[in-house]
Amino acid sequence: MSIGIFTRNEKQSQKWLQKLRSNLPGIVVEVYPDISRPADVAFLVCWKPVTGLLDEFSNLKAIQSLGAGVDHILDHHNVPPHIQVSKVVDDNLTHDMWEHALTMIMADMKNLDIYATNQSNKMWNPKRYKRIKDVSVGILGLGTIGKYVASQFVSVGYDVSGWSRSEKDIAGVDTFTGEAGLSSVLAISDYVINILPLTPSTTGLIDKEFLSMMKEGSYLINIGRGAQVVDQDLIWSIENGPLRGAALDVFHNEPLPEENLFWNHTSIRITPHVASLTHIDSVYHQVVENYKLLISGKSINNRIDLKKGY
Ligand code: GLV
Secondary structure (H helix, E strand, O other), X not given: OEEEEEOOOHHHHHHHHHHHHHHOOOOOEEEOOOOOOHHHEEEEEEOOOOOOHHXXXXXXXXXXXXXXXXXXXXXXXXXXXOOEEEOOOOHHHHHHHHHHHXXXXXXXXXXXXXXXXXXXXXXXXXXXXXXXXXXXXXXXXXXXXXXXXXXXHHHOOOEXXXXXXXXXXXXXXXXXXXXXXXXXXXXXXXXXXXXXXXXXXXXXXXXHHHHHOOOXXXXXXXXXXXXXXXXXXXXXXXXXXXXXXXXXXXXXXXXXXXXXXXXXXXXXXXXXXXOOXXXXXXXXXXXXXXXXXXXXXXXXXXXXXXXXXX
């Protein structure tokens, strides 16, 4: 029952190799493609596995995503039901999502982009700013991360609503479900934060129809997945619809291709998928624990539902 590692970054793979080898003495841990006996690999620790990778391991029993999302695995592979798939659930990662969302909102509330442009023109031009108590935030996706983010926004005084597939009860948050619930959240929120998992039903969700339901002058923060946004509809909405701007951390293709229109759009802020980054020291113990659970024949922690896709 050996462990295979696959990431898109050699340095990252080597770090994981060292961490897992030193915490699981006697267990064979190897980085793809240098796997001596593929048929022995039972546990695959991975980020964005290349198409077909899973087929190389005929006795695979569990896949550990190195992030909070598992779409990078499920989108390109038909994972059979006997394989357990698990995501990372980490307080630091969850908290980082909140800090990022708050930063994007505060930067916009206090006009920082405008002052950055004005500064480059040596222009002194004070503007009215927004106050937290006057601002409403709508959060799409109320799983572990969304719930925490919603509560944090409540704790600093924002008016918060949230939308999710199943009903949720979060202190201080007006929660909604269903299509009518989505239009209610979009209609009342000055800032909409997308943290939904990528599934067939959320792919392309943020389209013209969705954007048209948003409040006049509202702002979108996407820290979910790029494939949930129809790019040309987003630009259309900023130019013709109710949307005033957007802060995007995730994209259909990453790195964002040079020719993408988002780069030069003055109302779009781009960050390079950094809302939260997995820190090995903070999460390796849950990967080690999952391997131990697997070899003792138990269900691994933070397992996702393959049917739901999250
Ligand atoms: C990052 O996007 C993650 O899924 O952890």
